[in-house]
């Protein structure tokens with residue numbers, strides 16, 4: 205039986221190659237459809253990989269607490285001149301003292317004029333307590349390329365982002381160089397690895413200068429954090445901690461406060477996932493339209509093929525071909541047109557995905573596109589299925605053809 | 616096994632052309648004995664081809680019953696009928712009906728494929744059969760590279776490949792010159808005499824019909840006569856010009 209199956213396959217393949225150019229043109233719709241499916245799925249997976257990797261470094265037991273950017277400054281701390289609200293020290297302490305809290309990082313952020321080699325530039329400055337930073341060393345934020353990160357007892361020293369080192373000033377900033385931040389001299393003790401990490405939705409770490417909280421307080425009298433990372437003792441503590449933190453801010457800003465947002469790693473992953481999902485749905489729409497067009501093309505090709513081969517079908521049925529055999533011959537032929545489109549589509553799709561991945565990665569968005577054999581197999585099977593479904597009606601017409609009518613029609 | 620390879624019992628065939636029914640066969644009874652050589656003749660449009668199609672199981676009758684090898688075709692589904700047809704009956708058509716994209720060999724292999732015979736065996740049987748009809752040097756030619764007479768010989772080889780009991784031929788010489796026609800007729804004759812094949816042949820020419828043992832004459836969808844051919848020695852040799 206399987207041998208017969210193989211021969212049906214060969215005969216169908218032969219019929220297909222006989223069709224020539226027409227079937228190749230038919231492929232176009234399927235190629236575009238399958239290519240977009242492959243591109244969208246592999247890009248989506250690549251993006252997802254990159255995002256998941258980034259958040260996995262932070263750990264699933266992390267809370268992200270941000271205070272919203274609202275015009276008018278902070279009513280509590282009274283800081284003016286900035287549109288950012290900040291956390292109140294008392295609240296930070298309450299959170300630090302929660303039984304669930306293991307570590308807390310409350311960096312302070314400002315923008316400063318920085319001088320080096322007689323050139324100046326506006327740079328984002330982040331100040332944090334090196335003791336706190338230590339427990340977040342594995343977060344990937346302060347991975348050091350050269351030198352070291354900030355340590356307890358550090359004074360006027362700076363850890364600078366890779367872009368700060370290479371792009372912001374007339375000369376490259378090197379280790380042990382001195383830079384001037386708001387009139388004060390800092391020695392560069394480290395340069396961060398080039399990474400696409402964004403520090404809590406703020407500036408990219410590549411474009412940031414990190415200094416110790418103590419030094420920051422020397423420059424800015426009011427150093428209140430606008431962003432906090434809280435790591436709970438266990439993963440199970442996350443929900444309780446989140447609720448308690450939210451209560452603290454409700455007490456300060458009222459029941460329906462919108463200023464402070466508390467997110468868990470999972471929530472952030474979910475929301476990124478849903479944005480990705482929307483993008484994928486859109487691309488899936490494009491894919492299904494082109495597959496529909498491709499399917500209609502295949503149907504048309506097969507209708508023509510059946511018309512052209514009317515006498516052949518008549519003869520084959522007369523000399524003993526069963527309805528089932530004719531049906532499978534034509535279905536397979538249609539399936540093979542789909543499959544051929546699928547093969548090209550997979551190649552084009554991955555080509556495109558790798559290209560986009562390379563472009564995205566070189567522009568800072570780590571997009572890790574990988575060959576997925578399940579996807580390839582699925583795409584090929586699907587393209588064949590599309591072909592067969594499109595060929596169903598013409599194939600049934602061929603199979604159900606009355607041999608006498610077919611033979612007479614050809615005379 | 617039944618005495619008759621093919622039997623038609625009170626068969627009618629009616630086509631509905633719009634409102635008007637066309638009665639092509641109006642109740643015919645035919646019995647074909649095993650090993651018999653039967654011609655069907657009659658004027659154009661009298662229903663010869665239709666009768667042949669019905670007798671060979673290509674066309675289902677409107678009413679009445681066809682028996683092939685004693686089995687009622689009304690009790691077979693299309694797949695089963697196709698299988699019986701492929702095994703029992705070999706077809707030779709007026710316009711050959713070979714598949715032009717296949718070689719002579721592949722054309723002859725086709726009916727064997729439908730009978731589920733292995734490729735190796737198919738190739739061997741097809742080659743042998745083509746050699747037997749004198750086309751041993753044309754195995755890999757396509758029909759378009761062959762003369763009409765050669766094409767009809769390929770068609771005969773195709774009909775013979777499955778070693779059927781019955782050869783059905785509708786005007787097998789209709790598209791051939793007299794020379795090739797004579798060759799084909801002699802071939803058919805030999806199949807009957809030497810290999811004992813049952814032959815059912817439609818023709819509208821009296822002298823072709825007379826190559827058979829029996830001539831069924833049909834007119835307006837009714838059988839007019841069924842007469843045995845009285846053969847003299849000269850007649851058997853054929854006065855086909």
Ligand SMILES: Nc1ncnc2c1ncn2[C@@H]1O[C@H](COP(=O)(O)OP(=O)(O)OP(=O)(O)O)[C@@H](O)[C@H]1O
Pocket residue numbers: 630632637639657658659660661662663664665666819
């Ligand atoms: N599919 C059909 N639908 C309607 N009428 C048909 C059909 N097939 C055949 N006929 C009619 O049946 C009649 C007999 O046709 P058939 O082909 O059997 O004649 P024939 O005796 O073989 O003629 P010829 O000698 O010209 O081949 C004709 O009048 C023809 O028009």
Ligand SMILES: [Mg+2]
Pocket residue numbers: 663664665785
């Ligand atoms: Mg006819």
